[in-house]
Structures are given as structure tokens and as C-alpha cells.
Amino acid sequence: MQAPDVEFTAPDEQYCQRTEKLFYDMPFVKFLDLKIAGMGPGWLDCQVINRPELQQQNGFLHAGVIATLADMSAGISAATLIDKDHSALSAEFKIVLLRPGLGERFIARGRTIKRGRKLSVAESWIYGVTGDKEKLIARGYLTLAVI
Amino acid sequence: MQAPDVEFTAPDEQYCQRTEKLFYDMPFVKFLDLKIAGMGPGWLDCQVINRPELQQQNGFLHAGVIATLADMSAGISAATLIDKDHSALSAEFKIVLLRPGLGERFIARGRTIKRGRKLSVAESWIYGVTGDKEKLIARGYLTLAVI
Amino acid sequence: MQAPDVEFTAPDEQYCQRTEKLFYDMPFVKFLDLKIAGMGPGWLDCQVINRPELQQQNGFLHAGVIATLADMSAGISAATLIDKDHSALSAEFKIVLLRPGLGERFIARGRTIKRGRKLSVAESWIYGVTGDKEKLIARGYLTLAVI
Amino acid sequence: MQAPDVEFTAPDEQYCQRTEKLFYDMPFVKFLDLKIAGMGPGWLDCQVINRPELQQQNGFLHAGVIATLADMSAGISAATLIDKDHSALSAEFKIVLLRPGLGERFIARGRTIKRGRKLSVAESWIYGVTGDKEKLIARGYLTLAVI
Numbered sequence: 001m002q003a004p005d006v007e008f009t010a011p012d013e014q015y016c017q018r019t020e021k022l023f024y025d026m027p028f029v030k031f032l033d034l035k036i037a038g039m040g041p042g043w044l045d046c047q048v049i050n051r052p053e054l055q056q057q058n059g060f061l062h063a064g065v066i067a068t069l070a071d072m073s074a075g076i077s078a079a080t081l082i083d084k085d086h087s088a089l090s091a092e093f094k095i096v097l098l099r100p101g102l103g104e105r106f107i108a109r110g111r112t113i114k115r116g117r118k119l120s121v122a123e124s125w126i127y128g129v130t131g132d133k134e135k136l137i138a139r140g141y142l143t144l145a146v147i
Numbered sequence: 148m149q150a151p152d153v154e155f156t157a158p159d160e161q162y163c164q165r166t167e168k169l170f171y172d173m174p175f176v177k178f179l180d181l182k183i184a185g186m187g188p189g190w191l192d193c194q195v196i197n198r199p200e201l202q203q204q205n206g207f208l209h210a211g212v213i214a215t216l217a218d219m220s221a222g223i224s225a226a227t228l229i230d231k232d233h234s235a236l237s238a239e240f241k242i243v244l245l246r247p248g249l250g251e252r253f254i255a256r257g258r259t260i261k262r263g264r265k266l267s268v269a270e271s272w273i274y275g276v277t278g279d280k281e282k283l284i285a286r287g288y289l290t291l292a293v294i
Numbered sequence: 295m296q297a298p299d300v301e302f303t304a305p306d307e308q309y310c311q312r313t314e315k316l317f318y319d320m321p322f323v324k325f326l327d328l329k330i331a332g333m334g335p336g337w338l339d340c341q342v343i344n345r346p347e348l349q350q351q352n353g354f355l356h357a358g359v360i361a362t363l364a365d366m367s368a369g370i371s372a373a374t375l376i377d378k379d380h381s382a383l384s385a386e387f388k389i390v391l392l393r394p395g396l397g398e399r400f401i402a403r404g405r406t407i408k409r410g411r412k413l414s415v416a417e418s419w420i421y422g423v424t425g426d427k428e429k430l431i432a433r434g435y436l437t438l439a440v441i
Numbered sequence: 442m443q444a445p446d447v448e449f450t451a452p453d454e455q456y457c458q459r460t461e462k463l464f465y466d467m468p469f470v471k472f473l474d475l476k477i478a479g480m481g482p483g484w485l486d487c488q489v490i491n492r493p494e495l496q497q498q499n500g501f502l503h504a505g506v507i508a509t510l511a512d513m514s515a516g517i518s519a520a521t522l523i524d525k526d527h528s529a530l531s532a533e534f535k536i537v538l539l540r541p542g543l544g545e546r547f548i549a550r551g552r553t554i555k556r557g558r559k560l561s562v563a564e565s566w567i568y569g570v571t572g573d574k575e576k577l578i579a580r581g582y583l584t585l586a587v588i
Contacts, residue, residue: 028209031200053178062175063218063237068211075210089244090210091413092437094388094535094582096239096562098555113580114539118412118439119385121537121580139554139562141535141582143386143437145412238560239584241388241435241535243415245408260433261392265559265586266532268390268433286407286415288388288435290533290584292559322503325494347472356469357512357531362505369504384504386537391530 008042008115011083019044019080023072032065034072042112044077047129049105061101061137066126070095070140073110074122078144081115086146088120093142101137103128108140120144155189155262158230166191166227170219179212181219189259191224194276196252208248208284213273217242217287220257221269225291228262233293235267240289248284250275255287267291302336302409305377313338313374317366326359328366336406338371341423343399355395355431360420364389364434367404368416372438375409380440382414387436395431397422402434414438449483449556452524460485460521464513473506475513483553485518488570490546502542502578507567511536511581514551515563519585522556527587529561534583542578544569549581561585 016039023029023036023046032054038045046069048054056062071090078088107127114121124140163186170176170183170193179201185192193216195201203209218237225235254274261268271287310333317323317330317340326348332339340363342348350356365384372382401421408415418434457480464470464477464487473495479486487510489495497503512531519529548568555562565581 022204025204026209027200027202028211032211053174055174057169057172062173062215063222063240064175064179064211064215067214067218067240067242068209071210071214092241092243092386093210093214094239094241095214096582096584097237098562113577118441121539136554139582141537141580143537147412239533243435243437245415260430265588268392283407286435288390288433290390294559316498319498320503321494321496322505326505347468349468350470351463351466356467356509357516357534358469358473358505358509361508361512361534361536362503365504365508384538386535387504387508388533388535389508390533 008081008112010041011081014084015080018084019076022079023076029072032068037107039080042077042081042115044073044080044110045107046073047105047107050103061106063095063097066097066101066138067095069106069108069126070124070138071142073108074124074140074142075144077110078112078115078120078122081112082146088144088146091143091145093140096139098139099135099137101128103130105129116146118146120146155228155259157188158228161231162227165231166223169226170223176219179215184254186227189224189228189262191220191227191257192254193220194252194254197250208253210242210244213244213248213285214242216253216255216273217271217285218289220255221271221287221289222291224257225259225262225267225269228259229293235291235293238290238292240287243286245286246282246284248275250277252276263293265293267293302375302406304335305375308378309374312378313370316373317370323366326362331401333374336371336375336409338367338374338404339401340367341399341401344397355400357389357391360391360395360432361389363400363402363420364418364432365436367402368418368434368436369438371404372406372409372414372416375406376440382438382440385437385439387434390433392433393429393431395422397424397429399423410440412440414440449522449553451482452522455525456521459525460517463520464517470513473509478548480521482521483518485514485521485551486548487514488546488548491544502547504536504538507538507542507579508536510547510549510567511565511579512583514549515565515581515583516585518551519553519556519561519563522553523587529585529587532584532586534581537580539580540576540578542569544571544576546570557587559587561587
């Protein structure tokens with residue numbers, strides 16, 4: 001994991017509550033059972049416990065779950081910087097699969113690298129975690145429209 | 148939807164059975180309840196019926212489901228061209244979200260645009276379908292490693 | 295090449311002149327000697343004659359030139375739909391290199407697939423041309439911010 | 442700029458000479474006048490002095506030059522890890538344009554994040570430099586086929 005080039009400040013005092021609500025209000029997030037693991041201005045970590053129904057034919061985490069972790073961590077990291085009158089919607093993202101998705105759980109660390117008035121850009125590092133060892137399994141790169 | 152620039156031939160007579168098995172052997176595919184809707188050499192259509200647990204906070208299809216549909220349709224379209232001694236693994240993909248994910252069901256049409264010895268490249272068109280009307284909601288672009 | 299899913303109409307009568315001016319006002323376009331080969335609402339074809347200084351170490355067209363052709367054809371295809379009070383700026387793009395960049399000349403066919411109020415999305419097909427034979431060498435996928 | 446997650450070792454003692462030759466043997470690199478600014482196992486920095494012919498209509502660095510800097514820095518960073526019997530070819534890349542391309546010169550810092558037997562993955566940070574101030578103007582994400 002790598003720290004971002006920039007320091008961000010929160011748009012207001014309610015950003016944590018607003019971000020949590022946004023995250024957990026998504027039925028698909030509940031269906032996969034993703035959880036927020038940490039949050040601050042411009043960053044969000046989320047995780048999921050590994051279980052068979054999230055896997056592909058070889059027992060690795062399915063690319064669709066990896067994409068969901070990348071989209072949620074990077075996208076909601078950008079949402080932490082948005083005030084209550086705006087919202088940030090994913091416009092496009094790229095996912096690179098680096099290693100087999102193995103681990104007891106998976107953690108995605110989303111970091112905003114640019115907060116613009118029209119577009120925000122964020123990245124995600126997705127790790128498989130076993131015991132206290134983290135292994136980078138994928139990267140995600142996201143563009144969001146601010147509206 | 149658009150026809151590919153190239154015509155492909157199947158690697159052998161068992162490719163349909165092999166492709167179906169590959170598709171339905173993925174627990175995550177069963178969990179989301181994706182179904183194959185059509186198949187041929189170099190192409191695969193798959194679909195899913197809309198239901199609340201696949202949605203985000205506004206009732207639109209979640210980007211993670213769109214990514215899964217894109218990955219499965221494009222990736223398995225490339226797998227139809229792979230003989231029984233090889234396999235094709237997603238290396239990276241890009242998803243572009245064009246319109247809100249609305250519809251009674253969603254169909255993703257995956258088309259291989261290049262079948263290489265080392266890398267295959269495939270694309271996906273993802274539509275929201277209501278009655279007999281299809282609306283393009285997203286595009287997916289996939290690179291696979293042939294191993 | 296593939297026709298777009300949608301038909302676009304020009305924003306006004308001056309769009310051709312405006313688009314030509316935009317294209318040829320870029321010093322880097324002149325430096326590479328790119329030329330417009332055709333244009334209409336939502337599409338633009340541009341080309342360049344092959345010459346050694348555009349190549350990499352094996353005599354193939356350099357990926358940077360391919361990216362320039364993709365960006366110019368797709369980006370300016372979106373610009374044809376923009377009225378005189380707005381502009382469309384490339385926000386991000388993906389380039390896929392499919393085959394070696396060989397040919398007497400190269401033509402890039404850019405097609406807008408969505409014209410939005412905030413974002414436009416466009417694609418490009420890049421061909422190597424020898425005599426009257428065209429071979430697809432790369433694909434480009436572009437997101438633009440409308441401002 | 443951010444350090445990579447991994448430490449790489451050079452494939453042999455000649456890798457620097459081989460990498461320099463590879464870089465400067467590309468006619469397009471000479472045409473743009475790119476220069477290597479630093480190199481080690483898994484990383485390469487390259488730069489170009491700003492001049493009008495590299496710009497677009499507003500005087501910003503053209504996206505095609507940014508793509509070239511990203512491709513060369515990330516791609517050649519992966520090439521430093523390849524022995525003399527193999528080579529690494531760009532398969533696809535994504536470029537994100539973050540800020541206007543302004544500066545006296547531009548430096549692209551390429552870092553390999555995975556060196557695989559079939560595929561390598563590398564990233565680039567592209568900065569506009571004025572005096573001793575560097576400003577991140579773009580990011581690049583590259584997949585290479587090792588052959």
C-alpha cells in the first residue's frame with residue numbers, strides 16, 4: 001500500500017455518517033456482506049470474509065467480487081470528500097488481476113488521487129489476507145463524475 | 148450490438164459442453180444466478196433477472212454486477228475458442244458505465260475480437276431489457292492470458 | 295469497423311469548420327502530420343502516412359502514435375457534437391494493441407457511443423492499411439469531460 | 442511519487458546497457474527527444490523538455506505525448522527485468538489525465554508492480570516540472586506480454 005500524494009480535508013463533520021449510510025444502503029453490498037474497515041477524508045478500506053459463494057471454479061475470489069471491492073473502496077473514498085448537496089458516481093474503472101484471489105479475507109484500500117469539481121479519480125489496492133500476512137492480488141483505477 | 152470483424156471456428160466439438168461447465172461451475176455465478184442465453188465460437192450472451200439484492204442505493208444495477216456480467220460474457224466468449232488443454236484467465240478489464248442500470252433483466256453480449264496464442268481480447272455490450280426494448284447501459288473491454 | 299448504435303445530429307451548421315480548426319490547431323498533430331480523412335456528426339476518421347520516425351525498434355508503429363491516433367479520432371468524434379460554447383476534453387483512455395503496427399498508412403476511425411451533458415464516451419478502431427487492405431491493429435476507448 | 446511494494450533484482454549485469462539501447466533505438470523516441478533520467482531494476486524515469494510542437498491547442502502537453510511518456514517509462518521499467526532471451530511488449534494501457542500538462546519539462550516515473558512469466562504490470566506517474574516543483578499531471582497503467 002502506498003500513501004496518496006495529497007492530503008484531503010473532510011467537506012463537513014457529517015461525512016463519516018453520510019459515507020457509512022451510502023455504503024450500507026446498497027443491497028448488493030449487504031448481499032456480498034462487505035464491511036467498512038476504516039475511513040478518513042479521501043480514503044476508505046473495506047473487506048469481506050472469504051466464502052465459497054464468492055469464488056470462481058478454482059476456488060479463487062471471482063473477478064466480479066474483486067471489481068466490486070475495487071469500485072466500493074475507490075468510489076466511496078471519493079464520496080468522503082463530497083458535501084451533502086453533491087454525489088459521486090462511478091463513470092469507468094479498470095481492474096488488473098495480479099495474483100490468484102486467495103486468503104481468509106480480502107481487504108480493499110481505496111485512495112482518492114484527485115478531487116475535481118467535475119471528475120474525481122481514485123485507486124484501489126486489493127489484498128488477500130491470511131493471518132497477519134497481506135498479499136496484493138489486484139489493482140483498481142476509477143473515474144467518478146461529481147454531480 | 149455489433150458483429151465482430153472476424154469469424155472464428157470452434158476448437159473442437161466439445162466446446163459447448165466445456166464452456167457451459169466452466170460457466171456454471173463458478174459458485175459466484177450461481178450466487179448471482181447468471182444464465183447463459185446463447186453461445187457460439189467466439190461469442191457468449193449471458194443474463195440475469197433484476198432483483199433488489201443486485202442493486203445500489205438508487206435501485207440501479209450495482210457496478211459490481213455489471214463488471215461480473217462483462218467479465219463473464221467477454222471472458223467466456225474467449226474460452227469458447229480454447230481447446231481442452233488450455234485455459235483463458237482474465238488479466239485485466241475496463242468497464243464504462245453509460246446509463247443507469249435499469250430493466251427487468253440484463254443481458255451481456257461478449258464478443259472475442261482477437262484470439263492470440265498468449266493473449267485474447269474480448270469486448271462486452273451490457274443491456275438493460277424491459278419488454279422487448281434493449282438499452283445499452285455499459286461496455287466492457289477484457290484482456291485474457293491464454294495458459 | 296462497426297457502425298454505432300446511435301444516430302447523432304450536428305449541434306449547428308458550423309461544426310465541420312470548428313472541428314477542422316480544433317484538429318489542425320494542435321501543434322503536435324502537425325508535428326506527426328495527421329490528417330482528417332472523413333467526418334460527420336459523432337464520427338471522425340484521421341490518418342497518417344507511415345514513416346520511420348513514427349516507429350519503435352522493430353519498425354512497427356510506436357504505441358505513442360497509436361495512442362495519439364486513438365485519442366484524436368475518438369476525442370474529436372465527440373467534439374463534433376459539442377456546440378461552440380462548450381468543449382470536450384479527454385479525461386482518460388485505454389488502448390489495446392492487437393497486432394503489429396504495419397502498413398503504408400494508418401487510419402483511425404473514431405465513433406462516439408454516448409454524448410452526455412457531463413461526459414461523452416467514444417471508441418476508436420485503428421487500422422494498418424496496405425494497398426486496399428485494412429488490418430485492425432488496435433482499439434481505443436475514451437472518456438471525455440464536457441465543459 | 443510512491444515506492445513500489447516489491448524489490449526487484451536485475452536479471453544480469455548487462456541490463457542497463459540493454460535497456461538504454463532498447464530505449465534509444467526507437468526512432469519515435471528520438472523524434473520526440475525523450476531522454477532516460479534514471480534507471481534501476483524495475484524502474485525507469487524518462488523526461489522531455491517542453492516545446493510547442495508537443496502541445497495541443499491550449500498550449501498543454503498533448504495527450505499523445507503523455508501516453509508516450511507513460512508507455513515508455515512503465516514499459517521500459519518492466520524491460521529492465523527481462524533477460525536477453527526475452528522481450529516485453531505493451532499489450533494494453535490506460536492513461537488518466539489529471540491536470541493540464543504544463544511545465545518547463547515533463548518527467549515520467551515508471552515502476553513495475555508485477556513481473557510475471559507471461560505478463561508484467563507496470564505503472565507510471567507523469568509530472569510537469571517547473572523549477573524544482575513537480576506537479577502530477579497524469580497516471581498510466583500498463584500490461585505487457587513477456588515473450
